[in-house]
Amino acid sequence: MATLTDVARRAQVTAATVSNVLRNPDKVRPETAERVKRAIRELGYRPNLNARALAEGRSPTLALMLSSIANPFYPEFVLAAERAARRGGYFLMVCNTDDDAEIGRAYLTQIAGTLAEGVLVLNTDIAINELCESAAVGAPIVLSLWEHPEQLPALPCVAVDFAHAGALAARHLLELGHRDIGMLVGDGCGGLQDARATGFREVMREAGLEPDDAAVLQIPDTIDAGFAACVELMEREPHLSALFATNDLLAIGALQALATLGRKVPDDVSVIGITDIQLAHQVRPSLTTVAINTEAIAQASIELLIRLIHEPRGEGQPPAVIAPLPTLVRRQST
Amino acid sequence: MATLTDVARRAQVTAATVSNVLRNPDKVRPETAERVKRAIRELGYRPNLNARALAEGRSPTLALMLSSIANPFYPEFVLAAERAARRGGYFLMVCNTDDDAEIGRAYLTQIAGTLAEGVLVLNTDIAINELCESAAVGAPIVLSLWEHPEQLPALPCVAVDFAHAGALAARHLLELGHRDIGMLVGDGCGGLQDARATGFREVMREAGLEPDDAAVLQIPDTIDAGFAACVELMEREPHLSALFATNDLLAIGALQALATLGRKVPDDVSVIGITDIQLAHQVRPSLTTVAINTEAIAQASIELLIRLIHEPRGEGQPPAVIAPLPTLVRRQST
Known part of the structure; x- marks a missing residue:
């Protein structure tokens, strides 16, 4: 998908100029505006309305807690989650607990319900009952990448088989x-x-x-x-x-x-x-x-979290989403 | 809702000690810290960042803006920056702008000076003058990984030769x-x-x-x-x-x-x-x-940002830190 930066590069203008063409066309010289519009058409760029909503300061924030940002899997998950959050009108902030449960707890105390309206937790070292305590008094928490669909946790989750x-x-x-x-x-x-x-x-x-x-x-x-x-x-x-x-x-x-x-x-x-x-x-x-289809898991996780923010759950078994089944990808190593 | 004073009373310590447990745990004896944490859990206490930020005029969070979390370099930088921030008593939150200057601007509007006390910007598509405008009205901004030490920007930076x-x-x-x-x-x-x-x-x-x-x-x-x-x-x-x-x-x-x-x-x-x-x-x-010594660059960037939070700079050339010189690492490919 083309980004605003791609458009700017193609039209040989700054990103700010592209922004102006979209928002304040009077500020841009007609020849420049024409070049930018051509680049927009050629690249099939679609202005990101959510980004605009974010810019106007109306957007709430979600937090994503993970334990090991240096593991290449997590950045890929973050990217997909961030895009899904943005589509839902939310910012996503990432907290890396550096494999330390204490740091995880500290982040949770700081962010849940104050900085962030909801928290997505990936593979943390924090015990489930601690997370439950936090969710009981603060913002909703969703566990993602739960490895045991046959044995669901006491928190909302996205499980992968x-x-x-x-x-x-x-x-x-x-x-x-x-x-x-x-x-x-x-x-x-x-x-x-x-x-x-x-x-x-x-x-x-x-x-x-x-x-x-x-x-x-x-x-x-x-x-x-x-x-x-x-x-x-x-x-x-x-x-x-x-x-x-x-x-x-x-x-x-x-x-x-x-x-x-x-x-x-x-x-x-x-x-x-x-x-x-x-x-x-x-x-x-x-x-x-x-x-495992990381993108689908990230998206389902963010969507579940946003749903729980809007419709707080009552008592009973917390909701669980089962991710699409994993699929074999044949390449050269077998 | 439980207040910090409630926690202090229950743990039989002063409010300052509770504050230290949350922010500078190294300053507190382990047994005391454990007692305070137990009281926090039992009371379901959640520090209200906004109230505290108002009361103390500072919040303990830094933001790191980067454009492409899926590039494996950035997670390594984030890890080092997060550790450096924590040593300085700050949380670090990561905002991925997904290579889109619009989103970068939106994050900046949302976080600088409200959610975060300072912002570290890596390789963004946002024009320098826009960043300057933001820094003039909001929290300090440090550019990291500046590629031209011989031609410094109009913002504080950490430059790499x-x-x-x-x-x-x-x-x-x-x-x-x-x-x-x-x-x-x-x-x-x-x-x-x-x-x-x-x-x-x-x-x-x-x-x-x-x-x-x-x-x-x-x-x-x-x-x-x-x-x-x-x-x-x-x-x-x-x-x-x-x-x-x-x-x-x-x-x-x-x-x-x-x-x-x-x-x-x-x-x-x-x-x-x-x-x-x-x-x-x-x-x-x-x-x-x-x-290029990613860890040293990340650490210098966080330290410069924290220094600017504590000692706002006046007029004149913004401070620049030149990172240690890059070094050759011989391996098998040459």
Whole structure:
């Protein structure tokens, strides 16, 4: 989608001039205005009415709390959430708790109900009952990326069927004929990614296979940890023909490790992840993964939060939205 | 609703101590802090920022405005800035303007001086004079990552000698014996990265080399664009023995493209970037780059902003901090 900046660049004017053409055309020379209008037509630019509402100071603010902004998944989520918030007429402010529950609590105390009208919480270290206490006295809180749709929390949430994602990964590797499969299980901001691992193991068991404990490593949710774990696993279990990682960061780390070890992907070893972050299609070989549809999850989360701001809920089971089912994205690594 | 005094009474401390627990927890003994936090939880106390801001004439929040949270550099900057802000006793909230100057203006109107006591602006599309107008009536604004230390803006800034970064890259490639060097020049959120390209060209000229225009591409600041540009360049100019990219994203895209094309790095083609984002050491071959020291820049920016909040500046040239000089980081790609 073309932005105002794209229009400015194309018409060789400043963003302020484009703004004037849209709002105060009298202030702009006719030739310039004509050039800007042509650029608007050519790029199919649509002035963002919400941005204008925001500019007029009528807009309330939502907060997004996350624990680890440096994990590449979160910025992608933030971008989608920010766009959804804007479409709903809200600002979005991002608070990074830096993996520290104390900082999370402090942000929550500061923002919920004062700076922000609602709070979206991603994979925090704060206990659910603390969040409930906060939501009881302050602004509504929505948990996003809840990993257990079969066991809903005591707060409104958007849940993702991560067990299904693990099952899809297992089926894909089995269909390709793999039997000796290593597992890298991430221990991320939201805790151990066990729903994904469980979904994977169940499909393996249905096929009569039991993953060898020696071929399973639990590691922090980073590219560097995926790299180190893959080196360790390949040394210990050189017969493995495939690796399942519970998220793309670990899988991308494994791809780099295999390149270093001189093991060809996918000829010697296949690799599959979960999430479909941008990097998954950008690395070579590109990463086969199970996409969770980050944009849809972010959008559903913001929409649920805005709904709860307008229609506060009463007693009873809090609302839960189940995100669209994850889907397999085949690329070069399997 | 519980007041700060209620909390103080319940925890048997002074109101000042409660205030310290909320803002400067390091100043309070852990047992006392725990007692205060328990009282806060039990009473459901929520500090009213607006009231406190009115009473004390200050609010503890800084805002960081950036245009493109999905560019992996920014989350790394945010993390360092957030830690620096917290050390200074401030919260940091992040506003992503999504490359749209209209949205940037809207955030600025909403946050500067009301939600946030100071604003750090990274590579925005908003014109400097608009930022000046905002700073004149609202909270102080600091520009970070200013690319031209020799030509300072009309606002307080932290400048980085990007021309020096380009010069270091050129010297490194020349020392390795490269003469046929392609250039990928990023056109990023902050505009064309021309200081870096100019610094590079100057060193080349001193060595009697003039980059061939056909071997220079200006492209958007993304991995995908770096990939596509590298494919195009290698087809058109197959004799090139090295590529200089004005930032790591382009260089990492080029590395993936060279892998796809079957060109060995560094044996067939060397690649060097600028920035030293996390991915630079995580990809294989790892990327030689010129590190700008993101953490030091973020910290200096936050410190300058906090200083300006406490000691508003008068007339005259606004303060400028020059960041530590960029340094070469040799890895596998050259």
